[in-house]
Amino acid sequence: MFPIIIGEGSERDPRSIPLSTRDSTYIPNYRRPEDSPEVLREAVKMFKTDHEAAKLRSSSSTYNCVGHLFAARRTWVESDHLLTILERDGYSPFQDVQKLWVGDMVVYENPQGETTHVAQVTEIQLDVEVGGRKVIVLSKWGVYGEYLHELLDVPSRLGKPKAFWTERHEV
């Protein structure tokens, strides 16, 4: 269960929106104000230097990575809630990167073992140079832009891939 909800972000907070998991558990959320264009531009500039290959899709600070994938970019959901959401939405974890497929989720963790980030696989490319696969994901980098990037190509503060989750059903 989610912890007891007090104050901001609760169902009674007019700044939150109705948002629930598949089993109708309320997901605490909060609509964040937009950052000024100068802040967003600075972020784009800094990330372009450090992550040249990452492609910016959109730049807005009103939602985060969890809000992007589980609230259709409408609101901010703390990453601390991510694992609970995945479980209650019927996702199953797996570790084998070879089994990753389009639509699966990649959960990132920091060295302290805290969930820091989530991305969704958008493309699996053949990497002829190494004879392997290149996993391309779409994710929201903290307060800043939404980027299309390789699995490992994220700012270090967003952590490293720790587990993969899928809701695929085989028939």
Add this chain to the structure above:
Amino acid sequence: MTASEAMNDIERLKFAVNVGLANSFRAFLRNINSEPSVSELLVLAGSREVALDVLKRLVSLSRLRVDFRYLNRFDVPMATYLWVLSRTFPELARAGAEATADLPRTWWADQVCGYILGDWSQKPAASTSAGVTIMSGDLTNVNTTNVAATTSRFSIEPLPGFETSKESSQVKSDADESSEVRYTEENGNGAVPTYTTNSASKSLAEPQ
């Protein structure tokens, strides 16, 4: 690095971008704690005189005009100053939080204020929440378990790094009104405020 230099660094856009790489309040606190300028300021703010300067600067920032279309440009610096004060002089942190708690268009600062003022920390613990153990008051030693169950914005659990005052003493924020805020351009990256404070300013009211 002097306290003034540290504060100027904290108010740069680059700092805001670096620490804004966070998808939770907990991650934000870790980010500010790992910034060199914050580490410097934490040490310097062990002195009450410097801590008072930090509080004055915080109050000065809180009085700047806000463009209501956007988040307060100084949301991150205000949150950082509150956090630094909470680690060094909790009573000053409380004064700062009371001065900034009702500011519009803030995000991180709003959350730090909420915590300092005890909106969540004084509530009874939820049985489903995992504990957060603070060892030596250092974020690098914080032991957190069950990330799905430990939350920040919505949790009543204590957060790492905070030294919140348990008393609900009323501290009047009475910072120096004559502090000056001036702006200089920083390589085209937007206005960066630099400050001078009046050394003959009124001292802050002491906590009861």
